[in-house]
Amino acid sequence: MSSLSSVSFNLNVDQLNAVKKIHGNSLILAGAGTGKTHTLISKVIKTMESGASDREIMLLTFTNKAAFEMSRRVENYLKRPLFELTSGTFHSIASKLLRQYKRELGEDPLFSIMDLEDVKSLFEHIRKDMHITYKTFPKKNVLAFMLSYMRNKDLTLSDLLFQKYPDWMEFEDDLKEIFDRYQVLKKQSNIYDFDDLLENFLRLLKHEKTKEQILNQFKWIFIDEFQDTNKLQNDIVYELSLRSSGLTVVGDDAQSIYSFRGACFQNILNFPDKYKDVSVFKLETNYRSSKEILDFANDVISHNIYQFPKVLVPYNSDTGLKPHIYRTYSDQDQADRVISLIEKRMENGQSLNHMAILYRAHSVSLSLQLALSREGIPFKVYSGIKFFEQAHIKDIMSFLKVIYNPVDISGWRRLLLMLPSVGIKSVTKITNLIVTKSFNPDLSSVSEIVHGLLSAKGKKYFTQVKNFFMDFLNNSSRPPSRLISELCKLTLLNDHIVSSYENFENRLEDIENLEDFAGKYEDIHSFLIEIALLAENRNSNKNKGVDSIILTTVHQAKGLEWETVFIVWMNEGFFPSYKSLENEEDIEEERRLFYVASTRAKKELIITLPSINLKARRGNIYLQPSRFLQELEEDLYSFENEVHEFD
Numbered sequence: 001m002s003s004l005s006s007v008s009f010n011l012n013v014d015q016l017n018a019v020k021k022i023h024g025n026s027l028i029l030a031g032a033g034t035g036k037t038h039t040l041i042s043k044v045i046k047t048m049e050s051g052a053s054d055r056e057i058m059l060l061t062f063t064n065k066a067a068f069e070m071s072r073r074v075e076n077y078l079k080r081p082l083f084e085l086t087s088g089t090f091h092s093i094a095s096k097l098l099r100q101y102k103r104e105l106g107e108d109p110l111f112s113i114m115d116l117e118d119v120k121s122l123f124e125h126i127r128k129d130m131h132i133t134y135k136t137f138p139k140k141n142v143l144a145f146m147l148s149y150m151r152n153k154d155l156t157l158s159d160l161l162f163q164k165y166p167d168w169m170e171f172e173d174d175l176k177e178i179f180d181r182y183q184v185l186k187k188q189s190n191i192y193d194f195d196d197l198l199e200n201f202l203r204l205l206k207h208e209k210t211k212e213q214i215l216n217q218f219k220w221i222f223i224d225e226f227q228d229t230n231k232l233q234n235d236i237v238y239e240l241s242l243r244s245s246g247l248t249v250v251g252d253d254a255q256s257i258y259s260f261r262g263a264c265f266q267n268i269l270n271f272p273d274k275y276k277d278v279s280v281f282k283l284e285t286n287y288r289s290s291k292e293i294l295d296f297a298n299d300v301i302s303h304n305i306y307q308f309p310k311v312l313v314p315y316n317s318d319t320g321l322k323p324h325i326y327r328t329y330s331d332q333d334q335a336d337r338v339i340s341l342i343e344k345r346m347e348n349g350q351s352l353n354h355m356a357i358l359y360r361a362h363s364v365s366l367s368l369q370l371a372l373s374r375e376g377i378p379f380k381v382y383s384g385i386k387f388f389e390q391a392h393i394k395d396i397m398s399f400l401k402v403i404y405n406p407v408d409i410s411g412w413r414r415l416l417l418m419l420p421s422v423g424i425k426s427v428t429k430i431t432n433l434i435v436t437k438s439f440n441p442d443l444s445s446v447s448e449i450v451h452g453l454l455s456a457k458g459k460k461y462f463t464q465v466k467n468f469f470m471d472f473l474n475n476s477s478r479p480p481s482r483l484i485s486e487l488c489k490l491t492l493l494n495d496h497i498v499s500s501y502e503n504f505e506n507r508l509e510d511i512e513n514l515e516d517f518a519g520k521y522e523d524i525h526s527f528l529i530e531i532a533l534l535a536e537n538r539n540s541n542k543n544k545g546v547d548s549i550i551l552t553t554v555h556q557a558k559g560l561e562w563e564t565v566f567i568v569w570m571n572e573g574f575f576p577s578y579k580s581l582e583n584e585e586d587i588e589e590e591r592r593l594f595y596v597a598s599t600r601a602k603k604e605l606i607i608t609l610p611s612i613n614l615k616a617r618r619g620n621i622y623l624q625p626s627r628f629l630q631e632l633e634e635d636l637y638s639f640e641n642e643v644h645e646f647d
Contacts, residue, residue, distance in 0.1 A: 010038070011035075011038075011039070011042060012035075012285050014281060014282065014284065014285065015035060015038070015039045015042070015283060018281035019039060019042045019043045019046050021279050021281070022043075022047055022246055023245055023246050024246060024247075024277055024278075024279060025241070025275040025277060025278045025279070026246070026247070026249070026278070026279050026280075026281065027249055027268075027271050027272060027278055027280045028040070028248065028250040028251075028281045028283065029252060029253065029280065029282045029308050029310060030250055030251065030283040031252055031254065031282070031283055031284050031286065031310050031312050032252065032254070032286065032288070032289075032312065032596070032599035033286040033287055033289060033312075033599060034283035034284060034285055034286055034287065035285075035287060036224075036250055036252075036283065037066075037069075037070065037224075039250070039283065040070065040222060040250050041070055041073050041074055041077075043222070043248060044059065044070070044074055044222060045074055045077055045078065047246065048074075048078070052219065052220050052245075053084070054083065054084040054085040055084040055086075055217065056217065056218060057085055057086065057087075057219075057220045058086045058093065058218045058220070058221050058222070058240070059071070059085070059086070059087035059088075059224075060087075060088070060089070060090055060221070060222065060223045060224065060237075061087070061088065061224045061225070062089060062090075062224065062228055063089065064088055064092060066224065067087040067088045067089065067092075070087065070224075071085060071087045086218070090197075090198060090201070090233050091194050091197045091198065094198055094200065094201035095113065095197055097201065097204060097214065098111070098192075098197065098200055098201065099111075101214070102200075102204075104207075104209055105203075105204075110190070111190045111191060111192050112190070112191045113191070113192050113193075113194075114191055114192065116144065116194075118191075118193075119144045119193050120141060120143075120144050121140070122185060122186075123140040123143040123144055123178070123182065124139075124140040126181050126182060126185070127140065127143075127178065129181075130174070130178065132174065134171065136167075136499050137171060137174070138165075138168065138175075138499050141500060141501060142500070142501070143175075143178060143179075144502075146160060146165070146175075146502070147179055147182070147195075148193075148194075149164075149262060151199070152195065152230045152232060152261075153230070153231065153262050154231050154232070157172060157175060157176055157179070158172065161175075167498075195232075198233065199232065201236055202232065202236050202239065205236065206239065211239075215243045215244075216243070218240060218244065219244055219245040220244065220245060220246045221237070221240050221244050221247045222248045222249075222250075223247075223248070223249040223250065223251075224250050224251075225250070225251055226250060226267065227251035227255060227263070227265065227267070228256070228261075228263045229263065229264065229267050229268075230261075230262040230263055234264060234267040237249070238274070241275065249268070249271060251268050253265070253268050253269060253307050253308050254304075254307060254310065254592055254595055254596075255558065255596050256268065256589070256592060257554070257555060257558065257589060257592055257593045257596055258555070259586075259589055265589070269306060269307075269308075280308075282308070282310055284310050284311055284312055284313055285312075285313055285314075285315050286312045286313065286314055286315065286599075287315045288602050289312075289314065289601060289602055289603075290314060290316075290318070290319075290321070290603060291318075291319070291320060292319075292320045292323065292636075293320070293323060293598065293601050293602075293605050294312045294314055294599075295636055296322075296323045296598060296605065296632070296636045296637060297312065297599050298311050299631075299632055299636055300591065300594055300595045300598055300628060300631075300632070301591065301592065301595040303591060303628075303631050304588045304592065305588070306585075306588060320604075322636065323598070323601075323605040323606070323607060323636070323637045324604075324605070324606050324607070324637065324638045324639075324640065325570075325606075325607045325608075325629065325637050325638070325639045326606070326607070326608045326609075326640050327608075327610075327611060327625070327639075327640070327641050327643055328608060328610050328611065328642050328643065329611055329642060329643050330610050330611075330612045330613075331364075331367050331614065332367060332371075332614070333610065333642070334367070334608050334609070334610045335367045335370075335371035336371065337608060337642070338357065338368065338371070338566055338568065338606075338608060339372070339375055341566070341606060342355060342377060343375070343377075350563065352379075352547040352549040353547045353548065353549075354562055354563040355550070355562055355563065355564045355565075356550040356551070356557065356560075356562040356565050356600065357550070357551045357566045358552060358553070358554050358557055358565060358566065358567050358568070358600065359551075359552075359553060359554070359569055360554060360574055360575040360577055360593070361574070362506070362553055363506060363509040363510045364513065364568070364569045364574060365381070365387065366510075366513050366514070366517055367517070368551060369381070369387050369551065370517070372549070377549065378547065378549070379548050379549045379550070380548045380549075380551070381550075381552070382550055382551065382556045382557070387510070387514075388531055390507075390510065391501075392497055392501060392510060392511065393510060393511070393514060395414060395415075395493070395496065395497070396484060396487060396511055396514060397411075398410075398415040399411075399465075399468075399483075399487055400480060400484075400524055400527070400528065401528070402415060402443070402446075403443060403469065403483070403524060404524045404528055406441055406442055406445075406446040406447075407434050407435065407441045407446065409431040409435050412430065412434060412450070413427055415465065416430060416431075416450070416462075418493070419454075419461045419462060419465075419492070420457070420461055421457040421458055421461070422454065422455075422458045426453070426454065426455070429453065430449075430450055430453050430454075433449065433453070434446060434450075443469050443472075443473060444469070444470065447465075447466050447469050447470075451463075461492055464490050464492045465490075465492065468486070468487070468490060471486075479518070479519070479521065479522055479523065480518040480521055480523070480524050480527040481516070481518040481519040481521075483524070484511070484514060484518055485515055488508075488511060488515070497511075505579075516613075550562070554567075554593050554594075554597040555593070557597065557600050560600060561601075561602055562600060562602065563602045563603045563604065564601065564603065564604040564605075564606065565597070565598075565600050565601035565605050565606070566606045566607075566608065567594075567598070567605070567606070567607045567608070568607075568608050568609075569608075569610070570608065570609040570625065570626045570628075570629060571609050571610070571623040572623070572625065572626050572627055573623070573624075574623075574626070575590070575594065575626050575628070576590035576627065576628070577590060590628075591628055594626075594628050607629070609623070609625055609626070609629075610623060611623055611643045
């Protein structure tokens, strides 16, 4: 059997100490860029070389890709296949064990698993069966999110409504019936959703007979990204550990940023108190970033109270560039500044693939996407689909497309499907008639035809749309920004956004940003032409394998790295988000998010913030620098003020 020496050759002292601790409970606090995965894989190998069989090991990760990669690397080192090693996500391992042991609970093990689309379809079936007639009521997407959030956070329906959906508290009885029916239909059909897998995994671990078999098999438990576990996953880990010879959890409290998904930050903080005789190992040697970037990041996170203190030090102590902060006048100036900095680096030979633009919320990326498109700089969006390809933006644009071209059937199709009680058959009939152009194709005439073809209920909702169109015809000189503003006042549209999208607040922010962007155009024609040209620029960059700069939220950037990182919109209310400003726990998570953003940079960190937000509806709004910037020691960064004194 091979020794650990060949593995430990590439381990530093802190990593080696963590790997050598085989028995008992271990918490490995792996700071950003400190070789977390390599350390975890080495410990799995060390455990196997110390006598543990493949069958006795469980490796829990948060993606199947991570589990596959770790297993492959262990196999490559040991030079043999690991047929009996149990590795995968909480959900995939739960599925495997349920199929193996469910019969012992007196239940059918041949269950099927619903994906998210299946879950949404089942909720849609229940809504129709209950004949829900409320003007505003959560649709299938929102229902699926609500139930999953409740279960992962261990909330009652009343708690959920009070915390996140106070406007829907009047629907509590109907929502309870929907969720009850959902559970009954699943049980009757012997189907599980993803949350069922976790709940039944825990049930296996608490059932006397199956618990014995599972705990007797798995003596060595390894958990990756422990800071991202929710309450249910934390309970599963605890039950698995009750007879384990060794429990190792790896994570970084300073990178706990997913509370909105149900992750519980307290799980990793409380680990040393919850388990007996815990050995805590800190990995603080960073193999990614320069000393200047790490000094900056260390100062950022030092202002959090609730944490395991760590100080990242660089593996390579060569002198680098200090993080640089630019304060511009407006968001457009910010975009122009970022573009000029990108172009300068391209001229110096740096690949776009080695650069990324990070932001707190996807909604602020519009000006950057437009600036990059205008300059012909290829980009990819990791934080979601590109701005004008988002469903809720297309919803708004459908109104403008129909105003500009009354026989635009794609616009009519999307617009009509927003009306409650209007189905695809009716829409197809209406759009087929529109395309024949057998009537005068002006907005008034087409609207009358559409109104006449709708059901009584459809007519009722379409009246709002028709009145909006007639009002436009009476004053057609209004710019597109004002039209979008007036669209946002339509009860129909607001009800559609709130009931259709689980993150409706973010969608409404996007629409407000769309309105601000449209303020640059005097008429619908120029506005739509610009967007069409942007779409053409996007399509021209597809499938050509060209270098592209990455645009992404910080959440999506976790685990990634680039030579040069831009963090934009570093303003109070943007980063940290205004939603977090009243709660100190939320502020600390926002600060962790800034820490994660800063540690994505290998060689160069550039931060930008505008001083003025040009709002179409409210005029110019003065913006303050983020509190996170004002907390920093001034000698840790360089600053260029393009407006006035930095305060």
